[in-house]
Amino acid sequence: MKILVCIKQVPDMASRFKVNGDGTWYDETDLAFRMNEYDEYAVEQAVQLKEQQGSTPDITVLSIGPDRVGEMIKKAMAMGCDRGVHIQDKDSFRKDPWQIASAIAGFARDKKFDLIFFGMQSQDRGSGQVGAMVAEILGIACATTVVGFAFADGVVTAKRELEGGIRAVVKLKLPALITCQLGLNTPRYPTLPNIMKAKKKELLALPIADFLKEKELVATASAYPPAKKGTGLVLEGDVNDMVGKLVGILKEKTKVVK
């Protein structure tokens, strides 16, 4: 069995974000980058499947981006992926989801992966498009937003999370593509011995030009901070002063505090 896991590197979402120089994206200065949270579940699910299948599956982990993504690919290999592919692109943030999906499909097309895992969306762009588009381009079955995963006799049984906590149970024959929702599993922390082992694993670097033949379909006009609602009151300063003010406001504005 051959498995592909596609992961993205994103900034820590607790950061403060500023708009970049050309006004179309966030400025990367001073940001700490890490593996997209949803993708950690994708890596974990692939590794768990490998363990359940007696270690026979071979897991390739792929990412598109600048040099900094190499560290994240190594982390995925320390979690248990067998080999890494870094599709090098300094300007990956300028590619729209269609271009990213086309490049990944271009890489995967002749490799006969049985299962492909994605996170359901990235934390920065959040389009939720790339996984389903790759499935569509490759012409394979796909289930998105998966919170339950089981594999037996060549069939994946996946639980999709719907609004209000309802789940839809679906079955897919291989080859198939799954996009992972938070809570699907508990992503592991790499252990020191596994981090050392990962350093010896193959990490292939390939230029984006080898796989990307498509033009963008959606352009960014501008990026900007959200307009403040303006009506909200902001309290700052001494904790006890703020407590006093807030209790006063609640007495005045709500019937809850008397």
Add this chain to the structure above:
Amino acid sequence: MKTLLICEYREGKLLESSYELVAFADKLGAEKAMVLIGKEAEVPKVNGKLYLADVAKYGEYKPDLHKKIVLEAVKKEDPDAIVFLHSSYGWDLAPRVAAALKAGQVSEIVSINEGKFEVGLCNAKLRRTVTPQTGKMVLTIQAGAFNVAGDPQGKAQIEKIDLPDAVSPLEFVGYEPAQKKEVDLARAEVVVSAGRGVGKKENVAIIAALAKALGGELGASRPVVDAGWVEHSRQVGTTGQIVAPKLYVACGISGAIQHVAGMKKSEFVVAINKDKDAPIGEVADVLVVADVMQFVPALTAMLQK
């Protein structure tokens, strides 16, 4: 502009949220036609063409077949925009349709800003306006972002769609109900929610104590539930409960779109966050810039006096 609106149907019923698509099309001033994989007794009350495919044949969730039905309607209608809700149904189906048509897709539109589509970036901490470069475009709209005015009263003109081939590579087995709700947050007058900013599981008790002092219920954001700090039945947001209490207190919650969608109809919102720029501030009546673990115990003590 001409829009094709993809309605949603689940457990034998048209979903009310389908009317948000109509509100979006009206806001664009666009012509509209609709698609529903459902049944005739459950079509939206909207004037205009409705392409109806039989749910008994095509299932409530068989995305490959639903994609073919949408593409068939696209062929007949030749719309400029194919519009979905950004929901578990829409975000799943839209990229398949977009890729099949090679149409630019814009996900989770929150508003229309000077004629351009506005979307979030980095958990809504920034925004972007985007412009599709293709003749046809696929759009998904944020749940709750486009409000429906009044009761729907139109009558759709139905045209049936049937495909010669209805084999799905994906088998839809059925639904699993949500975990039983131990608490119905929708009925609570006060909801005090814990977010990732509370730091650790042990600190949840401090938030629960404030909820008790206010005579309310404890809620939580998704990361706190996924971490196992609070049970799922207390999750506020699109995949948890939608609440509209008299008072909502968000403690250490940054304000991810999915959370805000679950609480923005609250009458009065207090947010406590050490980050003055946290997006929760956009929907807060009062934003207290403070460490949750310092401020909340002091507030609870004051209320108990």
